[in-house]
Amino acid sequence: MKPITTFIRHNGIKVLLAAEKGVRGISQKKLCGNLYDVEPKYVGTSVKIIRETNDTSYIAKYDKNGRIDSGDFKILVTTDLHLGDDMALTRKALTMLSKHVAEEKPDLILFTGDVVLSMCQQIDAIQFGAFMEKMGVHWAYVFGNHEAREEKEYHKYFLMKNLSSFPLCLSKLGDENLFGYGNFIINIMNSETSIKQSLFCFDSGRDIIDKYRLEYNVPAEMRGYDFIKNNQMNWYKNNLAEFKENYGEFKSMMFMHIPIPEFAIPMDFDADNNLGTPNGNGEILYGGMYESVGCSQFNSGLFGLIKEFDNTQAVFSGHDHVNDYCALYDGVYLVYAQCGGYETYTLEEKTGWSEDKWVQGVTMVDLHGDCSFDLRQRFNRNYL
Numbered sequence: 001m002k003p004i005t006t007f008i009r010h011n012g013i014k015v016l017l018a019a020e021k022g023v024r025g026i027s028q029k030k031l032c033g034n035l036y037d038v039e040p041k042y043v044g045t046s047v048k049i050i051r052e053t054n055d056t057s058y059i060a061k062y063d064k065n066g067r068i069d070s071g072d073f074k075i076l077v078t079t080d081l082h083l084g085d086d087m088a089l090t091r092k093a094l095t096m097l098s099k100h101v102a103e104e105k106p107d108l109i110l111f112t113g114d115v116v117l118s119m120c121q122q123i124d125a126i127q128f129g130a131f132m133e134k135m136g137v138h139w140a141y142v143f144g145n146h147e148a149r150e151e152k153e154y155h156k157y158f159l160m161k162n163l164s165s166f167p168l169c170l171s172k173l174g175d176e177n178l179f180g181y182g183n184f185i186i187n188i189m190n191s192e193t194s195i196k197q198s199l200f201c202f203d204s205g206r207d208i209i210d211k212y213r214l215e216y217n218v219p220a221e222m223r224g225y226d227f228i229k230n231n232q233m234n235w236y237k238n239n240l241a242e243f244k245e246n247y248g249e250f251k252s253m254m255f256m257h258i259p260i261p262e263f264a265i266p267m268d269f270d271a272d273n274n275l276g277t278p279n280g281n282g283e284i285l286y287g288g289m290y291e292s293v294g295c296s297q298f299n300s301g302l303f304g305l306i307k308e309f310d311n312t313q314a315v316f317s318g319h320d321h322v323n324d325y326c327a328l329y330d331g332v333y334l335v336y337a338q339c340g341g342y343e344t345y346t347l348e349e350k351t352g353w354s355e356d357k358w359v360q361g362v363t364m365v366d367l368h369g370d371c372s373f374d375l376r377q378r379f380n381r382n383y384l
């Protein structure tokens, strides 16, 4: 049972949202039309949802005979589309995304945050959802620091509620007792009784705020970006144990917006030249570092937990728009998803490079039936 204050807050705001929707719809003639004026190609899918709980979707790819296909499963990951109020840049980001989707025909599209950031974010999130549905591929949206205004306020609640109501969207509000909104899991099944890969998606929050100093023992001097909280880590741990009991051995990946502090370990950053160089603490498998790692100053211990349970193979993040490296650090792949947006800083500002060298694009994750996987970068610059 929700507290009455939560009930009033969540429902009272519906009136304001309706007003926002009406005003915007009338002023921009958006509500009945194709909001973004980008018509993506329909790709379709052979993926079906087997079953769902409040925070977990069990999905599988099916063959022509209606049997679960235990072969390859393709995930397209992209981040920081920064769809804002500059419609030309918004259309450019969505057009590029739709080209990658049409060419790759992924089985799942995953966004690691900072996607819809316009002034009327609630309305445009609905428009974004409508755009995604047109491609006919399952998709999921993890919150970034810019989706948040307050961690437990109506804004994020409604955003996730609206996004998760789209039939092909696999995002879920999740357990409301956890930090943030939208901590959810996608279990990609190899059969009815075995998991190919478990995708743990976290709301990585926004900034360290004063109340965390008491709640999570964050030292007084620490400021800046947020971190994964204890209750989210317990949720991860408990679900790993439950899945193992129910389905036997499996492997997992994590998806979140703000990178964990370990992303900074394998590279040394030279702020004068906006360039990172590998330092031997891990292996850089591809990509570059053109800005410092925007992680939290507070390390809440997620990587330690990953090592302890030896189940998660890769951690994907967004947030740092011009970093696109993949590092193998202490046996775990730390992967920056390619940024897909243009209404933000670019490599031109950071390095002076022209657009034919920018890193905007998507990261392809080819999952194999034996729980192994391959990563591929695909760049928007090929479509210029």
Ligand SMILES: [Fe+2]
Binding pocket: 080, 082, 114, 144, 146, 319, 321
């Ligand atoms: Fe961003």
